[in-house]
Amino acid sequence: MTEQAPEPAEPIRRRPGGRAARVRQAVLTAAMEVLAEEGVARLTVAAVAARAGVNETTVYRRWGSREKLVLDAMLAGSSEGIPVPDTGAIRTDLAAFARALAEYLATPAGRSVARAAAFSSDDPDLAASWQTFWQSRLAQAGVLVDRAVDRGELPAGTDPALTLELLCAPIQTRALLGHRPVEPDLPERLADLVLDGLRGGRAEGWRS
Numbered sequence: 001m002t003e004q005a006p007e008p009a010e011p012i013r014r015r016p017g018g019r020a021a022r023v024r025q026a027v028l029t030a031a032m033e034v035l036a037e038e039g040v041a042r043l044t045v046a047a048v049a050a051r052a053g054v055n056e057t058t059v060y061r062r063w064g065s066r067e068k069l070v071l072d073a074m075l076a077g078s079s080e081g082i083p084v085p086d087t088g089a090i091r092t093d094l095a096a097f098a099r100a101l102a103e104y105l106a107t108p109a110g111r112s113v114a115r116a117a118a119f120s121s122d123d124p125d126l127a128a129s130w131q132t133f134w135q136s137r138l139a140q141a142g143v144l145v146d147r148a149v150d151r152g153e154l155p156a157g158t159d160p161a162l163t164l165e166l167l168c169a170p171i172q173t174r175a176l177l178g179h180r181p182v183e184p185d186l187p188e189r190l191a192d193l194v195l196d197g198l199r200g201g202r203a204e205g206w207r208s
Contacts, residue, residue, distance in 0.1 A: 026052040027059055031073035036108035039115070040070055071129040075136055077109050084141050090148035091191050097141060098167055098187035105175035106182075114176055138164060154198055166194050 030052035034043050045066050049056045063069040081104035085096035104110040142160030149158055167190055174180050 023052075023054060023058065024062065027054060027062070027069070028073055028076045031069055032077045032109055035070070035073055035077070035112050039112045043070060045069065067129045071133055074113055074133050078104065078113065078133075078137060079140070081107065081110060082137075082141075084143060086147070090144065090151075090153045091188075091195060093144045093148070094167055094191035094194060095187040097144065097164075098171060098190050101168055102171050102175070102182045102187065105171065111175065114172060154195075158198055163194060163198065166197070167191065 027048060031043065031048045034047050034051060038047070043066070045056055045059050048069065049059050052059075059069060063072065082097070082100045085093050085100075087093050087096060105114055138161045141164055145154060145158055145160035145163050148154040149156055170190060171182060171186070174182055
């Protein structure tokens with residue numbers, strides 16, 4: 001009787017991303033949760049590591065410091081909560097971005113980030129992290145203005161960072177001070193006000 005050849009073993013199926021990606025996501029999720037509950041000032045690596053189910057050494061080995069972990073968590077949270085839209089027109093792009101910002105600032109994590117950003121820190125490392133955070137977010141969202149310039153919707157030389165600051169400042173002020181609500185039509189109204197100013201030929205004069 002002829003023995004049958006053994007069937008080939010099935011290949012090992014590995015999850016996309018691997019353990020390193022899963023650990024990173026777990027730590028960032030834990031950091032965003034602690035950030036929402038405790039705020040930036042009270043966030044500790046020990047609390048994040050415990051919630052993520054990893055050792056503190058794992059967190060330090062990947063991020064190096066508490067400040068870099070805070071920065072990565074804030075960037076991850078704001079990128080998820082405030083995506084950069086691409087509607088094909090600058091007015092609807094700006095309105096969608098403003099609405100996403102208002103919704104994000106209404107969450108515990110968003111309020112925590114906004115409140116921490118409103119106060120200066122004596123910690124130079126944390127201050128540097130804040131600067132990196134704002135530069136990164138403005139660079140990501142600035143593509144809205146760049147696309148509009150390419151489409152001829154805005155004048156050449158329009159400053160993306162200042163455009164977004166003008167759009168977002170009223171929403172951030174209302175979220176922080178709570179003196180006025182964010183009305184449903186506020187994103188569109190702000191988009192119109194910003195565009196009226198930019199298209200009035202003052203974009204170069206406003207350039208920072």
